[in-house]
Structures are given as structure tokens and as C-alpha cells.
Amino acid sequence: MQIHNEVKKFNHEELKDITNNFIRTIGRGGFGIVYHGYLENQIEVAVKVCSLESTQANKQFLAEVRSLSLVHHKNLVKLVGYCKDGANLAVVYEYLPRGSLFDHLRGKDSSSSLNWRIRLNIVLEAAQALDYLHTGCGMVHRDVKSSNILLGQNFEAKVSDLGLARMFSADVNSIITLSGTPGYIDPEYHLTFTLNEKSDVYSFGVILMEVVTGVRPILIAKENIHIVKLVKQKLAQGSMEDVVDSRFDGEYDTHSVWKFVELAVRCTRDEAADRPTMADVVVHLKDCLQIEERRQKGKPEPNEKSDTNTISISTPQNSTVSFAPDSR
Structure with missing residues (x-):
């Protein structure tokens, strides 16, 4: 060894x-x-x-x-x-004294819920670690989940549990034994047993949805509905407020949340080819964090229009619903 x-x-x-x-x-x-x-x-x-x-x-x-x-x-x-x-x-x-992101979202430490800026910083740091594994090491984590994101004293994030990690070469589409945690497993990987770094991206997209909603990946009370399906249903109904964790109590920049949810939707697309890379995820999360930090400092958001201000959601009838945040 x-x-x-x-x-x-x-x-x-x-x-x-x-x-x-x-x-x-x-x-x-x-x-x-x-x-x-x-x-x-x-x-x-x-x-x-x-x-x-x-x-x-x-x-x-x-x-x-x-x-x-x-x-x-x-x-x-x-x-x-x-x-x-x-x-x-x-x-x-x-040792990371603050436990896991899972704990703070709805687990044993849920009483100390994290504000929007702290959550953004946590997922940004986790995304940077995964980008390093993908681009710097040619490695797929294979078990990305909120309980594997551990937090230090100042809520700095560190990705843990590389026991299932696998190196990939130029031929990343190798067939291996299915592994991962229910609720986070890439549906394309589940069907084909074909592994690549976009499987981690899907799992990370599930985490993004956990972070913005505060709920588990699989909602047992909702007849085992998956968080990806739930979020997309609410978005298709034009219901952004129902998506956001109520514990934020309105303390967040709407455009920061909007860009974040759009990114989560892109990460959890059914086909791996349609998902962003972790490098792209890092860039977009930095944007989300900068917008929220400007809000906290009392600085107005620049009046910029971007394609990311519109989210397209495919409905079961194969039609597409597109909508954007209300102007403020």
C-alpha cells in the first residue's frame, strides 16, 4: 500500500x-x-x-x-x-469541532441554523475541494453528501470520507460496482454504472438544494419524494419563496438565491453532459457569495442582466416553463 x-x-x-x-x-x-x-x-x-x-x-x-x-x-x-x-x-x-453540514441543516445541531452567507461559504469551499480532486488529481469522490462536509471552529468546510474515491484516466466512463448514498446517487450512473466526475456534480447539486431548502434529499413525509423533484415542481409553479429555508427569515439577497437555485438545477440534470463542471460550480458560487456580501454591507447590486436570471424547468408533459425573479 x-x-x-x-x-x-x-x-x-x-x-x-x-x-x-x-x-x-x-x-x-x-x-x-x-x-x-x-x-x-x-x-x-x-x-x-x-x-x-x-x-x-x-x-x-x-x-x-x-x-x-x-x-x-x-x-x-x-x-x-x-x-x-x-x-x-x-x-x-x-478533528473538525463543528460536526457536519448535515448536522447543522436539520440534524443534531439544527438549533444553530446557518445564515445564507455562511452556507454559501461552506458549499464554495467544498466545491473547491471537489474541483481539486477532479482537475488536480483525476479523482472521483463517489460519495458526496452533506454528512461528508465537516466544519471547523469558524465553519470552514472540509470534504471527508475518500474511502470510495476512485482515480479515473482518459477513459473515465469505466464500469464499476455501484456505490454511493441513496438520495445523492446520479440517476445516469445508477442506470448505466458509468462513472465520471459529473456523478459528483449531481450529488453536489443535491447538497445545494439541501442548503437552500433545509430539507433532506428524500422527504419521507412526502411519500418519499426526492428533493430534486420537489424543488423543480415548486419552481415550475413559480414558487421561489416556498423553496427557500424559512429559517433565513428573509435575510438574503434574492438574486444570490436565484443564481444558486439555477446552479443547483443545472447540476442535477438527468444527463451528465448537461451538467456544469466543478470548476464552473466554483465560479458561480463565488458570484452568489459576492452578491450576498454586498447586501450585508449595504451596497446595491449592479443592474446587470444575465441568462442565469432565468431558470428553465422541464415539466412531465415535456413542455418548458421559464421564469425569472421579480425586479426589486
């Missing part, structure tokens, strides 16, 4: 010391349990322990260690070390 020299190898006894005998659980997943710990220099870390009975987890462990040891970006969770001590497998990485 190729591991970067700067990554430390721990044994199982050292992990017991770091975690105080695995006393504090901070997360659970298909891989196993994540524990809080301290290194000797009192730096906080998260220790993800591989479930011994899971063969798939073993494979994901090896993949995550390889991936994290070879990629370096300020918005990717940093690998501190790993343990491969007999049957004991674990990944040690930096």
Missing part, C-alpha cells in the same frame, strides 16, 4: 491511549465508529476504527488511507496517520 512518508503509522495500543480507551464516540458509518482523541501534543484528532466483520470496510480503509495520503488541499480533511496492526484497522485524521 503506497503511503506518503509524512503519514504516521500507529499501533493499536497507541490508539487506545489517544482515545482514552475509545471512550468518546463522535460518529458512526458503514466503515465503523469514529472516536475523539488527543495526540501527545494535545492536538485533537478523530479516529475512525474499521469494523472487523466488514470486508467492504477493510477495502474502504485501504482506499481512504491511500487517497488521503496522496491529496493535499485546505478544504480536504487532513490525514494524520493510520493503524494496520493485525486485524485492527483505523484512520486518524484532523
Whole structure:
């Protein structure tokens, strides 16, 4: 297993010391349990322990260690070390005290809901990490979701969980085993098992819709309706206010939200070829953030007209409804 020299190898006894005998659980997943710990220099870390009975987890462990040891970006969770001590497998990485974006949108930390500017900054930083993986590393994440976007003390975002990440070459359209999380899986990938970086773009588009609406990707109370379908239905009815998270209490720039929703719709188009690249996503999110920051500073938005001010939604009858925000 190729591991970067700067990554430390721990044994199982050292992990017991770091975690105080695995006393504090901070997360659970298909891989196993994540524990809080301290290194000797009192730096906080998260220790993800591989479930011994899971063969798939073993494979994901090896993949995550390889991936994290070879990629370096300020918005990717940093690998501190790993343990491969007999049957004991674990990944040690930096600790992000604010938990996940999922937690703050409607999970355990939903009481501290994030304002529009903070949400914009979070998804922008996550998009920059994914763009780095796609363009700088030739890598597809394959499990992009809001619970894999972790937040630091000042709500800086870092993308985590590269256990399913896969390198792609010039032939990105390779057939592999379907993977990902229900609600975030690219429908084209689901049908064809054809993987490319646009599968991550679709998943990220679902996150964008979560961020603007505050609801889960699959709404059980709505007869398991998917968030993409719900948002497009509301937009086709001309109901932008029903799309936006009510917890914003009107504190946002309408044009910033409009451009954001338009981007989310583009990212979640059925055909991969019709979706933007993550590099394009980064550019548009920067625009959205700049507009909102101007509002907060009391500066008027320049009177510019753009094609992105109109969203086209295809209806089930194959007709197209286009509409734009009201002028202010």
C-alpha cells in the first residue's frame, strides 16, 4: 500500500491511549465508529476504527488511507496517520469541532441554523475541494453528501470520507460496482454504472438544494419524494419563496438565491453532459457569495442582466416553463 512518508503509522495500543480507551464516540458509518482523541501534543484528532466483520470496510480503509495520503488541499480533511496492526484497522485524521453540514441543516445541531452567507461559504469551499480532486488529481469522490462536509471552529468546510474515491484516466466512463448514498446517487450512473466526475456534480447539486431548502434529499413525509423533484415542481409553479429555508427569515439577497437555485438545477440534470463542471460550480458560487456580501454591507447590486436570471424547468408533459425573479 503506497503511503506518503509524512503519514504516521500507529499501533493499536497507541490508539487506545489517544482515545482514552475509545471512550468518546463522535460518529458512526458503514466503515465503523469514529472516536475523539488527543495526540501527545494535545492536538485533537478523530479516529475512525474499521469494523472487523466488514470486508467492504477493510477495502474502504485501504482506499481512504491511500487517497488521503496522496491529496493535499485546505478544504480536504487532513490525514494524520493510520493503524494496520493485525486485524485492527483505523484512520486518524484532523478533528473538525463543528460536526457536519448535515448536522447543522436539520440534524443534531439544527438549533444553530446557518445564515445564507455562511452556507454559501461552506458549499464554495467544498466545491473547491471537489474541483481539486477532479482537475488536480483525476479523482472521483463517489460519495458526496452533506454528512461528508465537516466544519471547523469558524465553519470552514472540509470534504471527508475518500474511502470510495476512485482515480479515473482518459477513459473515465469505466464500469464499476455501484456505490454511493441513496438520495445523492446520479440517476445516469445508477442506470448505466458509468462513472465520471459529473456523478459528483449531481450529488453536489443535491447538497445545494439541501442548503437552500433545509430539507433532506428524500422527504419521507412526502411519500418519499426526492428533493430534486420537489424543488423543480415548486419552481415550475413559480414558487421561489416556498423553496427557500424559512429559517433565513428573509435575510438574503434574492438574486444570490436565484443564481444558486439555477446552479443547483443545472447540476442535477438527468444527463451528465448537461451538467456544469466543478470548476464552473466554483465560479458561480463565488458570484452568489459576492452578491450576498454586498447586501450585508449595504451596497446595491449592479443592474446587470444575465441568462442565469432565468431558470428553465422541464415539466412531465415535456413542455418548458421559464421564469425569472421579480425586479426589486
